[in-house]
Amino acid sequence: MTGTEGAPLKGGGRGEGAVSKTRVPAVDDWFTMDDEPALLGKRGTETGAYFFPPDQAFSRHPGAPTEPLEDVKLSRRGRVWSWTTNHYEPPDPYVAPDPFVPYTVVAVELVEEQMVVLGPLAPGADPASLTAGTEVELTLGTLYEDDDNEYVMWGWQPV
Amino acid sequence: MSDDVVVLGAGMHPWGKWGRNFVEYGVTAAIDALTDAGVDWRDIQFVAGGETIRNGYPGYVAASTFAQALGWQGAPVASAYAACASGSTALNAARDRILAGRADVALVVGADTTPKGFLAPAAGERRQDPDWLRFRLLGATNPTYFALYARRRMELYGATPADFAKVKVKNARHGLHNPNARYRKEVTEEEVMTSPVVAEPLRLLDICATSDGGAALVIASAGFARRHTGHDRHVRVAAVSTVTPSYPNTVIELPNFATDSAAATAPPERTYRDSIAAAAYEEAGLGPEDLDVAEVYDLSTALELDWYENIGLCKAGEAERLVHDGDTTIGGRIPVNPSGGLACFGEAVPAQAIAQVCELTWQLRGQAGERQVDGATVGITVNQGLFGHGSSVLLRT
Numbered sequence: 001m002t003g004t005e006g007a008p009l010k011g012g013g014r015g016e017g018a019v020s021k022t023r024v025p026a027v028d029d030w031f032t033m034d035d036e037p038a039l040l041g042k043r044g045t046e047t048g049a050y051f052f053p054p055d056q057a058f059s060r061h062p063g064a065p066t067e068p069l070e071d072v073k074l075s076r077r078g079r080v081w082s083w084t085t086n087h088y089e090p091p092d093p094y095v096a097p098d099p100f101v102p103y104t105v106v107a108v109e110l111v112e113e114q115m116v117v118l119g120p121l122a123p124g125a126d127p128a129s130l131t132a133g134t135e136v137e138l139t140l141g142t143l144y145e146d147d148d149n150e151y152v153m154w155g156w157q158p159v
Numbered sequence: 160m161s162d163d164v165v166v167l168g169a170g171m172h173p174w175g176k177w178g179r180n181f182v183e184y185g186v187t188a189a190i191d192a193l194t195d196a197g198v199d200w201r202d203i204q205f206v207a208g209g210e211t212i213r214n215g216y217p218g219y220v221a222a223s224t225f226a227q228a229l230g231w232q233g234a235p236v237a238s239a240y241a242a243c244a245s246g247s248t249a250l251n252a253a254r255d256r257i258l259a260g261r262a263d264v265a266l267v268v269g270a271d272t273t274p275k276g277f278l279a280p281a282a283g284e285r286r287q288d289p290d291w292l293r294f295r296l297l298g299a300t301n302p303t304y305f306a307l308y309a310r311r312r313m314e315l316y317g318a319t320p321a322d323f324a325k326v327k328v329k330n331a332r333h334g335l336h337n338p339n340a341r342y343r344k345e346v347t348e349e350e351v352m353t354s355p356v357v358a359e360p361l362r363l364l365d366i367c368a369t370s371d372g373g374a375a376l377v378i379a380s381a382g383f384a385r386r387h388t389g390h391d392r393h394v395r396v397a398a399v400s401t402v403t404p405s406y407p408n409t410v411i412e413l414p415n416f417a418t419d420s421a422a423a424t425a426p427p428e429r430t431y432r433d434s435i436a437a438a439a440y441e442e443a444g445l446g447p448e449d450l451d452v453a454e455v456y457d458l459s460t461a462l463e464l465d466w467y468e469n470i471g472l473c474k475a476g477e478a479e480r481l482v483h484d485g486d487t488t489i490g491g492r493i494p495v496n497p498s499g500g501l502a503c504f505g506e507a508v509p510a511q512a513i514a515q516v517c518e519l520t521w522q523l524r525g526q527a528g529e530r531q532v533d534g535a536t537v538g539i540t541v542n543q544g545l546f547g548h549g550s551s552v553l554l555r556t
């Protein structure tokens with residue numbers, strides 16, 4: 001398989017243009033944007049089951065529909081379950097760069113949570129280096145920009 | 160058995176990219192099925208439709224649309240949305256109605272007109288909709304998920320793109336003589352492996368297209384069928400499975416961002432995909448060893464290999480050998496997708512699960528012409544719709 005340069009996520013750096021843009025998350029409340037970014041999930045306080053994304057009011061554990069949920073940061077590291085690089089521009093609402101650049105989606109197993117979470121491959125990382133079991137860490141990158149904002153998305157960076 | 164539901168009629172509008180209204184395809188298929196059954200439309204007591212989300216008024220209608228198009232005759236209707244499994248969910252509703260004794264004969268219809276290119280989420284800014292969010296945040300098209308499964312097969316079992324290509328070559332050959340198939344042309348392994356890459360490791364010819372098409376069935380109680388035809392030699396619907404996953408579902412599914420967590424509860428003994436056909440086998444009292452033919456949902460070539468294992472044709476990791484040895488080719492031990500499958504049809508979502516049942520009906524009647532599986536008496540369909548819709552239908556003579 002051919003390796004593909006240039007995922008759509010650009011580095012998290014800012015101030016490249018004359019006017020610096022505001023960095024806002026591409027989706028609200030799904031991840032933190034500090035120096036050690038983490039996905040935000042929920043955990044059932046009775047069952048200990050984890051959930052992602054966190055936009056749910058109730059436990060999805062069938063034995064505990066009324067258990068209270070607490071906010072948790074999910075593990076920042078995991079292991080690659082599978083991945084793919086897309087070579088065709090997807091339809092809206094994906095915001096594709098012009099010209100279109102192939103991009104890689106990675107499925108990552110989190111050991112403690114025992115779940116698989118999707119995310120883009122981190123900026124600059126080479127998909128040809130991936131194999132099932134590769135250790136990766138959560139990082140941030142830019143999904144797309146408009147005149148005012150830079151929309152930040154999580155990504156998986158091989159360790 | 161007296162409480163069996165049987166297939167009295169099957170009909171299709173050929174698959175293609177015709178660009179006409181979906182109603183036309185559904186009505187064509189319905190008239191074909193009614194004619195095949197020798198049943199007057201006005202005698203149909205229940206109509207079930209697989210919903211199209213791209214057409215109709217305002218979009219999520221099916222059974223009433225077809226009933227109106229055929230001429231109102233008063234029968235109650237039900238419309239089912241279960242993505243790719245919509246057709247079998249509609250079939251299930253009609254079958255249950257007959258089993259409950261509330262109807263003797265029913266019509267099941269699905270039809271779709273699809274746009275060119277990738278299937279996309281419903282329009283508008285829909286930030287609560289995981290189907291919208293997966294495109295926005297990940298660019299996770301349907302082939303993205305198919306490719307994740309395909310790559311996983313390569314990593315786990317050492318499958319190769321050449322293995323995947325063999326599935327396409329087989330299905331293309333099967334579909335050559337199917338008048339309802341959209342693509343009727345032989346394909347070589349090399350053509351598959353040099354077609355444009357869509358989502359690595361899958362190429363254009365590994366992935367099914369989206370098509371226009373329509374399929375319909377007339378089903379009836381065994382008693383009605385006997386009175387109507389004077390004999391009992393009908394294809395029987397031995398089981399319909401429409402199971403959802405059991406928690407925790409540990410395989411990533413469309414359109415989700417994550418699996419369930421197995422941290423608190425061990426995963427069920429069977430994976431979700433394994434459980435779909437298992438429920439049909441259990442209801443029918445049959446097993447994979449009883450099968451003569453199968454129609455599986457080859458959204459991608461690699462996914463067809465997964466299905467071999469999910470429906471019990473072989474153990475995990477052995478599917479490549481089946482396609483290499485010709486076991487799943489017509490004339491082999493257990494032919495899979497004699498219709499040509501999605502590889503030759505392209506997907507017309509609400510019609511596709513019904514089309515699978517049409518093909519097995521013709522196979523079990525011995526009416527499949529040059530793609531006939533000799534002596535077929537038991538067949539299974541299997542498919543899976545996004546949002547957790549399983550679908551499997553077991554038919555027997």
